[in-house]
Amino acid sequence: MKAKVYVTLKREVLDPQGDAVRRALGTLGFEGVRDVRIGKLVELDLTGADRAKAEAELPAMCSKLLANPVIEDARFEIID
Template sequence: MKARVHVMLKTGVLDPQGEAVRHALGTLGFEGVQGVRQGKVIELDLAETDPAAAEASVKEMCEKLLANTVIESYSVELV
């Protein structure tokens, strides 16, 4: 089973990488971009076959390592 984790900075947390991308897009002629938030996607190959157990396990991974839950939010997608 595969899991995909999307990690993003929480609303209100400064995103300097996103701002750098927005600025770079503007210099390339893409003037209509008013904001960019940059995050990360983590794909996991799991041995678990039970979807509920897999999701619970991945959420625990996020809480312990994959996301800094003070400043980041995450979502888990089983694929």
């Protein structure tokens, strides 16, 4: 069973890395980019096939390690 966790900065948190990418895209000629935000994608390969267990554990994994709940949001999806 696989899971994907998407970690993004909260809206109110500044993203200087995203700003740098937006400016670089403009320099490369891609003018139509208003805003860029950079997040993380964590792909997990889980042993076992207990979807309920995975659904219970993933929020804990996010809040304990994968995301910083002060400045980041995390959402996940489970792929059978």
